[in-house]
Amino acid sequence: MELKEIVLDNKISLFYIHILQINTVASGVLVKAGTRHEIWPKEAGIAHALEHMRFQGTQLFPTSRDISALIEDDGGVINAWTSGEGTFFWQKIPATAFAKSPLLLSQQLLHPLIPEKKIATEMQNIVQEIRMVKDDPSHFALREFGHLIYSGHVLSRDVLGTEESVTSFTRPDFMNFSDRLYFGQRMRFIVVGNVPELDVVRSFNSYFHDVKASDGSLEENTGNLKTEKREVIHKRQIEQVHMVVGYLLGAGDARSVTALSVFANMIGGGMSFPLFQTVRDKHGLCYQIDCSVDKNKDCSTFYIYVGTNPAKYRDAENLILQIIKECKNNRQLLERAKSLVLGRLSMSYENPASIMQVMAQQILYRGHPKTKVEMIREIESITIGEVEEAVSTYLSEIYQNTLIVGPESLA
Template sequence: MYQKTVLDNGLRILTSPLPHTRAVAMSLFVGAGSRYEEDAIAGVSHFIEHMLFKGTERRRTPREIAEAIEGVGGVMNASTDKELTVYWAKVPVDHFTVALDVVLDQLLHSRIDPVELERERKVVIEELAMVEDSPGEIADLLFENIMWPEQPLGRDVAGSPSSVASISRQAMLDFLAAQYVPENTVLAIAGNLPHDRIVDQVREHVASWQRAPFGQWQPARDGQEAPRVALRAKRTEQAQIVLGYPAYSAFHPDRFALDMLNTIIGEGMSSRLFVEIRELRSLAYDVHSGLAHYLDTGAFVVYAAVDPKRADECVRAIRGELDRLRAATVPEVELEKAKEYVKGRLLLRMEDSRAVSSWIGGQELLRHDVQSVDDIVAAIDAVTPMDIQHVATDVIRDNRANLAIVGPYRSSDRFERLLA
């Protein structure tokens, strides 16, 4: 599925051959995200991601960087999460050399120009302000804040207006030096190119990039013993509901059973929540569930947007469906449908070169190992109805519920009573 080379400086290069495609995708993963940040520089990982598109020593302006990729019909972007930052580009295979040069030029030779930095600071603060116009995003952040209070996992990845406003250029350079080092970086490439050729080209670009120590992420703290409720009073047409529970990390042996539970309860239009909440009760247009698997913890979460007058009814209905999972085993036919759904979506996703580069690169950075698609399919197939009931009982605990509400309410008392 892939080949791996570790350069003398510690940089890991992974390639996956895709002879059927005329495109090549590269994903550059760095161990930098909000879990690596102190409170005083919250958002610096995301801010740096922006700045690496603002000019290098050879490509002095954002336009020159964009034109280098767009000029060959390619696309590029980046994103920052809690545990990593990824820069990616996808181009026709004949233009691989150009794309590699651009991405590594951004990584190693960005100017972090003081004038551009002040301009981009205003852009990032505006990005944060956009959240106020999105009640769903407010609810997500509110939920994370009560799930992981007073720690990096519970913060907005982009920081806060005050923290972004206070990040100095020197603080940014210090964080770059602490995290953007070869051993904390993975370059993953998927396309119809020989591994050795890729390695030789990368080695030329990074010859002067030296090994260095790098900072570690901050472990999650979990002391929850009772339900938590948070309300953000806001005049909205719909109440945003986020109900969730602490769950499993990316390494937990029951992770795949929880993935199947999540699919059964809240993935797709035939899921239990969709059928009960939308089709039978007409409570919500959108209702679904999701999972977060981090390095040392996770979350199982249900989302719904409803008429504010019916929010109580919706929460009760959601909890009723969760109770069903704990009370009885899932029918074999329902579990098999969920398995085929997850496997099918995974296999379809792997038809895209960027998805393949992300698959191998992200796992290598976070796990120091890459599970193949066949490994995942086998783990899914091994899940039993009893496994589903076990994780339902283990994860969906009433005293570990976290409920975030955004809507036109004066008090959270009514919602606290729902979880009592």
């Protein structure tokens, strides 16, 4: 199950893992073209909107139904996502039907129709997506927390854009963004599953031989981050408080961020860990409480989300802060968290799509995916001293950012 980096004839890297024990294969094309590369406000949300339009027909598959049916008729799954850092087009399909994957990916990436007659309809679908997020208080809270914690940086931008910008997009807008960012040096290919290396290389060399090489800019938009204590409250016609408590971290590949990723599992790895046991099981303050780390190329965040009683949301917040302080030097929790992370890593290797998604994220924030052995060694090597230092340095109350969405009567 060795991770290989293969440089194709077009000079683009293909990351490949051959897994003999399964009968499926996951394939994808990652493009470093995300929200941070947009020109705001005119292009707000265009990276995500262009992802949608690449499902609206290609030269060989002229309709959205043709595109989806090619994969789904063999029982496969086809999808894509866009983030602040990039866009990822991917499929999972029986290994016997693998030849369809690079063919369709090349059509979507190199030969999309971007049909003018479909733009207005598809942009209205995105408008509904924007409104859906606004109507869901937990999603709205997490989105607004992103605006808050990354304030001053391009990662604070909403991936979906705005209703005004999305409904203004024209075909020339999409083609301009595509020409500016969809070229070889910004692309990476990923294949994980039971397909021989020779077949993979031949297919991607054949279908992607005419990809543009390097006639665009690799410059990244950034911004100025603010490391200060902030709290924002949104009042709406809802019953619960949806609260996100978080902190700004360094680059996604920093050792301290890895230590804090382990710490997130030390306190929030599951129902037997302190956040659930204390805030929910002992005090009855919530139904859902989650802890996570969002990793990006130049900055990351550690955050905890909780949905709680409006009369006791400060109690929930104080308990969260207490847990952070009390658990940062708990060796037993560290060992439990390591076992949890390593066990879940092992189970993820039963699903090629899960492996592929992790690889895509790692390419975005560190430029290169890690091998399974590298990930295991990295987790095993984290010490309680590193965890305690990272928590003390980054998860200080003086840097705490809190986003609260609550009822209009919230005190």
